[in-house]
Amino acid sequence: xxxxxxxxxxxxxxxxxxxxxxxxxxxxxxxxxxxxxxxxxxxxxxxxxxxxxxxxxxxxxxxxxxxxx
Numbered sequence: 283x284x285x286x287x288x289x290x291x292x293x294x295x296x297x298x299x300x301x302x303x304x305x306x307x308x309x310x311x312x313x314x315x316x317x318x319x320x321x322x323x324x325x326x327x328x329x330x331x332x333x334x335x336x337x338x339x340x341x342x343x344x345x346x347x348x349x350x351x
Contacts, residue, residue, distance in 0.1 A: 291332055293325040296344065306342075313338055 291314075298306060300320070307325045311318045314334050318327040327335070332348050339346035
């Protein structure tokens with residue numbers, strides 16, 4: 283909501299503290315070459331980057347699954 287119809291990839295329920303989320307968000311933004319932010323424990327990346335995000339999370343040992351269409 284409030285995104286003006288633009289695609290946004292969100293990453294939620296990652297068991298990290300705020301500094302860990304910010305570090306992960308930085309790596310994801312660099313990997314995808316986009317901007318983004320951490321808001322209320324959820325990482326938001328500009329654009330549809332679900333495949334790349336799942337790839338990075340699985341490489342870090344998380345059991346990541348895709349959501350959405």
